[in-house]
Amino acid sequence: MAKVKKKIKLIKIDADKCNGCRACEVVCSAFHATPKYSSSNPARSRIRVRFDPLKNVYVPVLAGPYTAAECPGRNKYMMDGREFDECAFCPASCPSRDLFKEPDSGLPLKCDMCEQEPPLEEPMCVKWCLNDALTYEEREEEVEEEEKLDDLEIGLESMIDKYGLDKVMDTMARIAISKKG
Amino acid sequence: MRYAETGYNLEVDLSKGSIERVETDPRLTELYLGGLGTNAKLLWDRVPPEVEPFSPDNLIIFSAGLLAGTPVPGANRTIVSSLSPQTLLMAYSIMGGFWAPELKQAGYDKVIVRGKAPHLVYLWINNDQVEIRDARHLQGKGALEATELIKEELKEPQAQVLTIGLAGENRVYFASIEHYNRSASRLGLGAIMGSKNLKAIAVRGTKDLNIARPAELFEQCNEVLRYIQYRLDNPILGVPPILAYIGSPQEMALHDEQWHTTSFSWGHARVRRKDFWNEERAREWSKAQEKAVERLISCYNCPLKCGAIIYQPELSTYRYMMKCYSKLTYVMAAMTDNLEFGFRIAGLAEQYGVDSFTTPQVMAFAIELYEAGILTDKDLPGFPSSNEERFFYLLERIVRREGIGDILANGVYWAARQIGRGAEAYDHNTTRKHEQMVIKLGMLNPIYYLMYATGEKGNITQIEGQIPQAPLPEEYREEFVKDWIHPPSEWAEEFKQFILEWGKDGNVFPYYPPIPLTCKLVDWQETMHYIDDCTGICAGLSSFPIKPPYHIHNLPNLISHATGMDIDEVGLWKTVRRVRNLVRANNARRGLRRKDERPPEDHWRKRFPEYEAKLQDEYYKFKGWNSEGIPAKETLNELGLDYVREDLERRGIL
Numbered sequence: 001m002a003k004v005k006k007k008i009k010l011i012k013i014d015a016d017k018c019n020g021c022r023a024c025e026v027v028c029s030a031f032h033a034t035p036k037y038s039s040s041n042p043a044r045s046r047i048r049v050r051f052d053p054l055k056n057v058y059v060p061v062l063a064g065p066y067t068a069a070e071c072p073g074r075n076k077y078m079m080d081g082r083e084f085d086e087c088a089f090c091p092a093s094c095p096s097r098d099l100f101k102e103p104d105s106g107l108p109l110k111c112d113m114c115e116q117e118p119p120l121e122e123p124m125c126v127k128w129c130l131n132d133a134l135t136y137e138e139r140e141e142e143v144e145e146e147e148k149l150d151d152l153e154i155g156l157e158s159m160i161d162k163y164g165l166d167k168v169m170d171t172m173a174r175i176a177i178s179k180k181g
Numbered sequence: 182m183r184y185a186e187t188g189y190n191l192e193v194d195l196s197k198g199s200i201e202r203v204e205t206d207p208r209l210t211e212l213y214l215g216g217l218g219t220n221a222k223l224l225w226d227r228v229p230p231e232v233e234p235f236s237p238d239n240l241i242i243f244s245a246g247l248l249a250g251t252p253v254p255g256a257n258r259t260i261v262s263s264l265s266p267q268t269l270l271m272a273y274s275i276m277g278g279f280w281a282p283e284l285k286q287a288g289y290d291k292v293i294v295r296g297k298a299p300h301l302v303y304l305w306i307n308n309d310q311v312e313i314r315d316a317r318h319l320q321g322k323g324a325l326e327a328t329e330l331i332k333e334e335l336k337e338p339q340a341q342v343l344t345i346g347l348a349g350e351n352r353v354y355f356a357s358i359e360h361y362n363r364s365a366s367r368l369g370l371g372a373i374m375g376s377k378n379l380k381a382i383a384v385r386g387t388k389d390l391n392i393a394r395p396a397e398l399f400e401q402c403n404e405v406l407r408y409i410q411y412r413l414d415n416p417i418l419g420v421p422p423i424l425a426y427i428g429s430p431q432e433m434a435l436h437d438e439q440w441h442t443t444s445f446s447w448g449h450a451r452v453r454r455k456d457f458w459n460e461e462r463a464r465e466w467s468k469a470q471e472k473a474v475e476r477l478i479s480c481y482n483c484p485l486k487c488g489a490i491i492y493q494p495e496l497s498t499y500r501y502m503m504k505c506y507s508k509l510t511y512v513m514a515a516m517t518d519n520l521e522f523g524f525r526i527a528g529l530a531e532q533y534g535v536d537s538f539t540t541p542q543v544m545a546f547a548i549e550l551y552e553a554g555i556l557t558d559k560d561l562p563g564f565p566s567s568n569e570e571r572f573f574y575l576l577e578r579i580v581r582r583e584g585i586g587d588i589l590a591n592g593v594y595w596a597a598r599q600i601g602r603g604a605e606a607y608d609h610n611t612t613r614k615h616e617q618m619v620i621k622l623g624m625l626n627p628i629y630y631l632m633y634a635t636g637e638k639g640n641i642t643q644i645e646g647q648i649p650q651a652p653l654p655e656e657y658r659e660e661f662v663k664d665w666i667h668p669p670s671e672w673a674e675e676f677k678q679f680i681l682e683w684g685k686d687g688n689v690f691p692y693y694p695p696i697p698l699t700c701k702l703v704d705w706q707e708t709m710h711y712i713d714d715c716t717g718i719c720a721g722l723s724s725f726p727i728k729p730p731y732h733i734h735n736l737p738n739l740i741s742h743a744t745g746m747d748i749d750e751v752g753l754w755k756t757v758r759r760v761r762n763l764v765r766a767n768n769a770r771r772g773l774r775r776k777d778e779r780p781p782e783d784h785w786r787k788r789f790p791e792y793e794a795k796l797q798d799e800y801y802k803f804k805g806w807n808s809e810g811i812p813a814k815e816t817l818n819e820l821g822l823d824y825v826r827e828d829l830e831r832r833g834i835l
Binding site: 016019020021022023026027030033035036037038039040041042043044052053054055056058103128129130131 | 250251252254279282286325329338361362386387388389390391392395396398399406409410413475476477478479480481482483484486490492498499500502
């Protein structure tokens, strides 16, 4: 496969600066609403602040890829005498938790760096984080070309993972018949 | 479709154990906005003046502000309304945090609670599933402890919880409702929850909240954020640091406490210590604060860091959250120089759930009575000798209503009368039976006179704002008015002149500003707060600081874009006047009269009884109230409050 230049977009997270306001969640969910900004709902956000004030734990996490499997084991982090939840830093949309799934359909959510045309200067969560817990950087890397799944395919694959191929195909067929009348 | 609001309330009757989801009338939003406005309407309609605060017929309403949960920065407040056990008038207290947005996300604007549960319960609202759950195992648990236990047993770490502590369960008249780093503290609403056997309300919501004009609202939000950044980079010149920024006073971030410690009075609002602050003290206190504060934190969708996580290993939870002035209220009332004491006792008080304005004053009052021989060792067996220890002693007895604590738990006004033997004379800092700010100044301040006299909210910080508290030094005045976009259009020039001329050529208190200008300044300050109380935008970003990001010129647009209603500056002003008059009518119906509207006698040393009476007369007229401070017939008719006029007439009040 050919090598191509790829722009790497990086959101740097400084958890020590996080004030736990969740503005990143608000603006993310509004930006990704259809039409844009027509609703807000942090449960749909692709960034979540995992926080536990009584342990002084504040960790903004960006939604990463969907995974069908749970981790075989877990890690526990201790830092500065504070214990962090075993999934605290994990970005995955996975079967072991509700995080990074659409609350109604259960479809996985993933950060897309607010890509749009024309492009934004920086993702909205970064723009709305006046405390600089989130900052944005770009760099270029050479990577191998790969075929990308589009959103529909990602969604369907996760439905198949959840319900099985047969059930999804049956349902699709039934809907198709009823829609076509 | 409804926008910014959900259009549904939850109606809960704890006596019957019933829960109903009720659609609301959108016309009420047009007339009263939301939050305080629609709360006042509900109380007017459903709680007649014969109802006692602790009666099951009393309501307690937990309302999200109209804009809470929308992307409008800092729109996150919960407005709790009921009757106060202390003032016997309408009570409303407001808190930031995360509860109101979560309630909206669950699909409700308000939770309206009546009745009384047969035993301690809590309410669990999980989107469409709402249940009343047994809370007997939470009896006596501290506010933060109960919050953690509830989240654990619901297996819902993302639930937002408001709860009372032991003080609320025991109906202490100044019990607070605690939530995360915030609390609805004033006027004893925690005791109302306690009287209904309601320990807590937990909410989790994952639904969308809709916006009417998305692109327009978003542009406005971005502008607000830009202005916030600008103000953070450009503190106001010529005022003390604590007043120079926006947000709730930045007590957790700033170490310079000269203003509070030298301008406000110590003990039971008795003495000023003008020379308290010096370099050594500044060093000591900075050290204590740095040791205690682990992280500065915020409420929902707000970049201002008004709160802090305080590390306090003596507490069962090891940490608690604090904001604003409560680090000083206990220290100053106990007349101690030890800031660490403030951090220690405030954490315990938060667990018990008591108001950090009133509680220290009640305890300082008890110490005064002891020192005067009115309370004796019989009333206070084993009373320690140091004030710090005495405060812990009294706190434990008050929240349990144990011994003398049972009387002190009713606040200074009622306790003084129950104790008798001359204790009444020590009740010197209450208005409408409620403890006021610990002010002891020289010259009468006509602006504050009117605010203390007529602000039923009871807390001056929720009435004042927008203007400096003293004339600006001359060299800063021109600069100040240059970008002062905030005053209402009609009065803008007059207010700018005021800033330029205040302090010049005999333009000093009490006869400056002249009465008509004083009325306008007071009305503006109060109106901006009432807007916030309806929208749920935090006063710290809006009505409280000088040059805030929200003002009368952008609020109508924000409300219009979010809700889809079309409201302009004139319309918003009138709507909020309607709300103000409805609150006042609720209180007039419960007996509030001019005689109750007196600031504490020794707030100012130099008093002018005739001038004060004239001030009050003119202000009542300005507000469209009669000489008793009751909204006049014409005022009520003009605002479409004919039903209020009819009721007041029928009762012989008008």
